[in-house]
Amino acid sequence: MKFTGTDNYVATDDLMTAVNAAITLERPLLIKGEPGTGKTLLATEVAGALDMPFFEWHIKSTTKASHGLYEYDAVSRLRDSQLGDDRVQDINNYIKRGMLWEAFVSEKQAVLLIDEIDKADIEFPNDLLRELDRMEFYVYETRETVKADNRPVVIITSNNEKELPDAFLRRCFFHYIRFPDEETMEKIIAVHFPEIKKRLLKEAIDVFFTIRDVNGVKKKPSTSELLDWIKLLLAEDIDPEALREDATKAIPKLHGALLKNEQDVHMFERLAFMSRRQDS
Amino acid sequence: MFVQFFYNLKEARIPVTIREFLTFLEALDKGVAQANIDEFYYLARAALVKDERFFDTFDLVFENFFKGAMHKTAGLLDEYIPEEWLQGLAREMFSEDEIDKLSFDELMDELAKRLQEQDAAHHGGSKWIGTGGTSPFGNSGQNPAGVRIGGDGGGKSATKMWQRRDFRSLRGETEIGTRNMKMALRRLRRFVREGAEDEFDLQETIKSTADRGGMLDIKMRAERKNKVKVLTMFDIGGSMDSFIRISEELFSAVRTEFKHLEYYYFHNFLYERVWRQNRRGYNEWTPTWEVMNTYGPDWKAIFVGDATMSPFEITEIGGSIEHWNEEAGELWLRRFLGTYPDAVWLNPVPPARWMSTPSIRMTYQLLEGRMFPLTVDGLDAAMKLLRQGRQSSSRLN
Numbered sequence: 198m199k200f201t202g203t204d205n206y207v208a209t210d211d212l213m214t215a216v217n218a219a220i221t222l223e224r225p226l227l228i229k230g231e232p233g234t235g236k237t238l239l240a241t242e243v244a245g246a247l248d249m250p251f252f253e254w255h256i257k258s259t260t261k262a263s264h265g266l267y268e269y270d271a272v273s274r275l276r277d278s279q280l281g282d283d284r285v286q287d288i289n290n291y292i293k294r295g296m297l298w299e300a301f302v303s304e305k306q307a308v309l310l311i312d313e314i315d316k317a318d319i320e321f322p323n324d325l326l327r328e329l330d331r332m333e334f335y336v337y338e339t340r341e342t343v344k345a346d347n348r349p350v351v352i353i354t355s356n357n358e359k360e361l362p363d364a365f366l367r368r369c370f371f372h373y374i375r376f377p378d379e380e381t382m383e384k385i386i387a388v389h390f391p392e393i394k395k396r397l398l399k400e401a402i403d404v405f406f407t408i409r410d411v412n413g414v415k416k417k418p419s420t421s422e423l424l425d426w427i428k429l430l431l432a433e434d435i436d437p438e439a440l441r442e443d444a445t446k447a448i449p450k451l452h453g454a455l456l457k458n459e460q461d462v463h464m465f466e467r468l469a470f471m472s473r474r475q476d477s
Numbered sequence: 478m479f480v481q482f483f484y485n486l487k488e489a490r491i492p493v494t495i496r497e498f499l500t501f502l503e504a505l506d507k508g509v510a511q512a513n514i515d516e517f518y519y520l521a522r523a524a525l526v527k528d529e530r531f532f533d534t535f536d537l538v539f540e541n542f543f544k545g546a547m548h549k550t551a552g553l554l555d556e557y558i559p560e561e562w563l564q565g566l567a568r569e570m571f572s573e574d575e576i577d578k579l580s581f582d583e584l585m586d587e588l589a590k591r592l593q594e595q596d597a598a599h600h601g602g603s604k605w606i607g608t609g610g611t612s613p614f615g616n617s618g619q620n621p622a623g624v625r626i627g628g629d630g631g632g633k634s635a636t637k638m639w640q641r642r643d644f645r646s647l648r649g650e651t652e653i654g655t656r657n658m659k660m661a662l663r664r665l666r667r668f669v670r671e672g673a674e675d676e677f678d679l680q681e682t683i684k685s686t687a688d689r690g691g692m693l694d695i696k697m698r699a700e701r702k703n704k705v706k707v708l709t710m711f712d713i714g715g716s717m718d719s720f721i722r723i724s725e726e727l728f729s730a731v732r733t734e735f736k737h738l739e740y741y742y743f744h745n746f747l748y749e750r751v752w753r754q755n756r757r758g759y760n761e762w763t764p765t766w767e768v769m770n771t772y773g774p775d776w777k778a779i780f781v782g783d784a785t786m787s788p789f790e791i792t793e794i795g796g797s798i799e800h801w802n803e804e805a806g807e808l809w810l811r812r813f814l815g816t817y818p819d820a821v822w823l824n825p826v827p828p829a830r831w832m833s834t835p836s837i838r839m840t841y842q843l844l845e846g847r848m849f850p851l852t853v854d855g856l857d858a859a860m861k862l863l864r865q866g867r868q869s870s871s872r873l874n
Contacts, residue, residue, distance in 0.1 A: 211519040218523055221509050367494050
């Protein structure tokens with residue numbers, strides 16, 4: 198069982214090695230990288246490529262580790278007890294399974310995505326150590342142990358907002374998705390827009406990397422933004438010639454997809470103005 | 478054979494543990510990286526390094542360790558030489574007849590022989606192992622399919638992944654740039670996620686009430702709120718001119734991150750007055766006493782300055798180059814530290830020069846070592862110390 202990228206996802210060699218190591222050794226894989234480089238997408242694609250069921254656990258700042266295991270719905274039980282419902286006798290009726298539980302008991306080996314783990318409290322990863330290590334946990338309310346028959350492939354993404362504890366890191370494989378170079382970028386675009394004309398592609402990538410290289414851009418456009426932009430270019434049927442012109446003299450057409458900050462837009466307008474003045 | 482590699486990593490201060498090393502060996506054992514040295518490198522990196530800031534150091538250690546291995550061990554070499562190179566090589570060196578006759582092993586032997594000949598100095602020229610040649614073997618060659626044997630790669634395509642040092646920009650100790658600034662910001666944010674206030678805990682109250690069979694049991698909890706108060710003191714003296722940009726970046730970062738933030742400017746060193754505006758409007762100064770009285774000891778003080786000046790400006794009465802100071806700067810800093818004992822000093826001057834510059838050394842001592850370089854790592858350490866307070870400061874330094 199080996200992951201080698203898919204029709205809609207371009208995986209670099211180092212990423213493939215990391216994914217395969219995580220699958221073979223059944224250890225979690227921690228993915229970091231610039232925003233918009235396809236961290237979250239990876240898990241979906243791995244699940245698709247290896248034909249595994251997919252479970253997704255999004256982390257928010259209020260998420261607690263126990264949410265991923267199970268939740269005991271005390272309120273419902275309290276209400277039911279007041280109404281004299283028979284369900285109240287069985288505590289199992291009030292235990293809601295979390296994503297980890299679902300992934301553990303999945304018939305087939307599953308892929309579990311823990312998305313943006315750094316959003317949660319600093320202690321959050323520590324609370325999951327044993328669960329991810331042994332792939333089992335104890336349900337206090339029912340006094341049973343849930344244990345994974347097939348250890349799921351766990352993929353964890355982080356945006357680096359908080360540092361993760363060492364004990365947690367020790368148990369993971371780690372991969373940092375770098376910003377793709379132009380060659381990889383062409384492949385990525387080809388995957389998303391197979392119909393695109395060669396010239397338009399080249400011009401678009403040129404403009405894109407020029408923008409990324411400009412000093413002082415507050416928010417550099419990411420891969421996903423480039424893809425959005427190309428979608429717009431295709432929809433508007435922009436002529437590649439026009440784009441070439443744009444790169445030096447004016448701010449790129451439909452720039453709204455690339456520049457998300459009014460200071461950046463303003464800066465490009467100024468640069469464009471200056472280059473026009475130099476020309477005349 | 479990789480145990481030494483493990484120790485080399487540790488020596489390079491990459492935080493690797495035995496557990497990770499065993500994981501790495503286990504992965505090797507299970508055949509995760511069989512195809513080539515690149516895959517081996519990727520696997521080692523994924524298993525042993527857990528922070529992209531250490532990638533560059535890892536690349537260096539890897540290069541150092543395996544350069545030797547690839548050079549010496551002919552046995553390793555044959556794993557890395559693909560069939561087609563050998564064919565190309567054979568066409569160049571042997572006649573058709575000989576190619577048919579020689580087996581792969583014999584070709585390898587021949588190669589090993591050539592490698593040994595390389596020990597005798599041989600650079601350029603027509604022989605096909607050596608430096609600067611066009612053949613597929615040797616050092617600094619231009620052959621696109623070349624395998625590099627020791628030394629620095631001259632031909633680009635013979636450069637391995639880890640020799641490109643792509644991750645250099647992610648090193649923590651690099652200065653704070655536009656990109657790294659974001660990282661530093663996040664470190665500051667982690668720092669502000671603390672502080673406590675009481676808040677009604679609905680979830681726990683319900684749970685606890687249910688547990689007790691309906692008896693109301695109110696639970697309270699701490700609120701996650703930014704309660705940290707920061708007092709920043711920026712040096713805008715003349716010697717800071719070259720660091721203005723980096724200070725401004727830090728300043729804008731600090732400003733957006735803290736709700737309770739006060740900032741003052743000083744010139745070269747702390748004396749009896751500080752300024753609110755950095756345009757050096759001399760008339761609008763605030764007495765340092767007033768600052769210390771207004772903002773209590775619960776404020777965290779951060780100095781940003783190069784502390785580079787004449788030692789007189791610190792020790793002497795009247796030492797200031799701008800005005801006559803009735804009391805020495807040293808005294809003022811001591812007073813200030815009396816109010817804010819945890820104060821840290823961020824210094825844009827590289828730490829290597831601290832001890833050789835008398836005024837920096839003095840300031841460093843006045844702060845009892847709580848001076849940090851204005852880099853991502855330095856900022857991180859400073860914030861950690863500020864958050865933990867005094868107890869741990871002696872241990873860290």
